Amino acid sequence: MRRDYFTLDVHDVDWVDAGEQPHKPLVRIDFHGPKELLTERLTGGDGDLLSASETDVAFRLVDPLDTDAAAGVVGVTNRVTGDFVLELNEAADDVFRFIRAAREYGRTADADDGRYRVEISLDGDDLVVYEKQTFLVYDAEGNLLRSESLIPSGVEL
Numbered sequence: 001m002r003r004d005y006f007t008l009d010v011h012d013v014d015w016v017d018a019g020e021q022p023h024k025p026l027v028r029i030d031f032h033g034p035k036e037l038l039t040e041r042l043t044g045g046d047g048d049l050l051s052a053s054e055t056d057v058a059f060r061l062v063d064p065l066d067t068d069a070a071a072g073v074v075g076v077t078n079r080v081t082g083d084f085v086l087e088l089n090e091a092a093d094d095v096f097r098f099i100r101a102a103r104e105y106g107r108t109a110d111a112d113d114g115r116y117r118v119e120i121s122l123d124g125d126d127l128v129v130y131e132k133q134t135f136l137v138y139d140a141e142g143n144l145l146r147s148e149s150l151i152p153s154g155v156e157l
Contacts, residue, residue: 001041005033006088008074013101022108025101025116029076029086035122041085042120042128044078052130054079057118059095060138065145069093076118086120099135099150106133106152115150 007030012023031038044050056077063070070092076085098116106115114131121127135150 001037001084001086002033003088005031005037006086007032008088008090010094010098013098016097016101016104022105024105024109024114025098026119027098027116028119028121029088030121030124031086031127032123038086038120038122038127041078041083044080049128050078050085052114052132055085055130055132056134056136057132058136058138059090059092060142061092061140063092063140065092065139065148076120095137096148099137099148102135102150106150115152 009028009030011026011028013025015021015023039049042049044054056079057074058077059072059074061070061072063072071089072092072095073087074090074095075087077083078085102116109115115133116131116135118130118132119126119128120130133150133152137145137148139145
């Protein structure tokens with residue numbers, strides 16, 4: 001699926017640097033391609049749309065972390081099959097800022113409600129909304145960067 005079919009907008013992360021009241025970070029991913037393509041990838045073996053527990057969100061760097069303007073790929077995958085649902089390019093600084101806000105929000109909020117929200121929509125209409133707690137970060141070689149990832153306590157990978 002083409003990465004240019006997607007636009008990504010992030011909300012509720014500025015409060016961290018401003019020292020304001022915590023808000024749950026939100027990432028909105030809007031799809032502007034063939035509807036069937038996205039719905040097929042978001043549909044599980046049972047014919048229903050994948051739930052939050054059936055998906056994983058991750059960021060894979062394509063540049064070394066210490067590179068100015070490092071970039072990477074945000075991906076949502078089907079946890080059962082490992083197949084990519086979607087991928088899109090993002091700046092590492094923006095992703096790490098989002099993860100920092102989710103981490104801080106998780107320290108003050110009820111963890112059962114998720115640390116951040118993902119909304120995936122088709123041309124502006126919500127298709128799925130996920131409350132998530134984990135956001136994994138990998139280097140360009142595919143090694144998990146635990147210190148950069150958002151991993152709830154008690155979770156073993």
